[in-house]
Amino acid sequence: xxxNVWLLSVILGIAGSCVHAQEVRPxxxxxxxxxxxxxxxxxxxxxxxxxxxxELALAYKDGMGVEQNNGLAFEWMMKxxxxxDPNAQKFLGFFYMQGVGVASSMSDAAVWLRKSALQGDHEAxxxxxxxxxxxxxxxxxxxxxxxxxxxxxxxxxxxxxxxLGIAYMEGLGTAVNLAESVRWFTRAAEQGLPEAQHTLGALxxxxxxxxxxxxxxxxxxxxxxxxxxxxxxxxLGxAYLHGEGLPRDIASCVYWITLAAQNGDVDAFFNMGILYLDxxxxxxxxxxxxxxxxxxxxxGHPRAARVLQDLRK
Numbered sequence: 001x002x003x004n005v006w007l008l009s010v011i012l013g014i015a016g017s018c019v020h021a022q023e024v025r026p027x028x029x030x031x032x033x034x035x036x037x038x039x040x041x042x043x044x045x046x047x048x049x050x051x052x053x054x055e056l057a058l059a060y061k062d063g064m065g066v067e068q069n070n071g072l073a074f075e076w077m078m079k080x081x082x083x084x085d086p087n088a089q090k091f092l093g094f095f096y097m098q099g100v101g102v103a104s105s106m107s108d109a110a111v112w113l114r115k116s117a118l119q120g121d122h123e124a125x126x127x128x129x130x131x132x133x134x135x136x137x138x139x140x141x142x143x144x145x146x147x148x149x150x151x152x153x154x155x156x157x158x159x160x161x162x163x164l165g166i167a168y169m170e171g172l173g174t175a176v177n178l179a180e181s182v183r184w185f186t187r188a189a190e191q192g193l194p195e196a197q198h199t200l201g202a203l204x205x206x207x208x209x210x211x212x213x214x215x216x217x218x219x220x221x222x223x224x225x226x227x228x229x230x231x232x233x234x235x236l237g238x239a240y241l242h243g244e245g246l247p248r249d250i251a252s253c254v255y256w257i258t259l260a261a262q263n264g265d266v267d268a269f270f271n272m273g274i275l276y277l278d279x280x281x282x283x284x285x286x287x288x289x290x291x292x293x294x295x296x297x298x299x300g301h302p303r304a305a306r307v308l309q310d311l312r313k
Contacts, residue, residue: 234267
């Protein structure tokens, strides 16, 4: 049977958006409230133990060992933050971002994140940089965003390292420097950040800013795919189909593309259509192929409409 000329689709785009603020619990919060009892926590917090105040605030926020109460969460976090503790200042910034026990205020969030960032908290530095990048709570200033990302990245913050890679690639707040871009993507990828791992896989596949190397591309796609990155799962499946950077293996091709589709990857929807249309590693099934192409079309795949039009002639 004649095979169709449509090729499996590969996502090779760079993960280009800055990472948004995330809540990350500081390492000093080590004891769950239920381990010691709320009465003991409250007693220590009232006595001025800052770490316990932070722990109690998070307990009230999440309803862990105490009745959930955002007002008390904010009250205890404010007490800890006013003592000058950078973890508490960072969390208070997040509380203002999310409206935990207080009206949401990005400008107040920026004030408290800055206090923490100035004390060297890398998560606060990253989030403060993101505010400058997005113009949230502060006036948008890409140079200032770059400066704070660099401080966090030098301290080992993987998401900031990834954002520096983007900044150097696109000239955001700094001059374009492709060697530095690759260096920072690599540092983030080596720390396990799937976005950076996917980006390196794309760069080595395309030969952009680096010597084209399918083996290295597969290495990084596999790292990201194993962490659930759907783009990389799709690309790894395509690599198995073509034997690019590893031995050709149709069963593995089907496995990874199916997994990517289950995780919602639009290119994988399209590729599932190709697999079923041509019977690649699966029993050919035109109806199922059309169903997958329709999912790809609904997801905005650029070639799905043309394929469906041809199939319906």
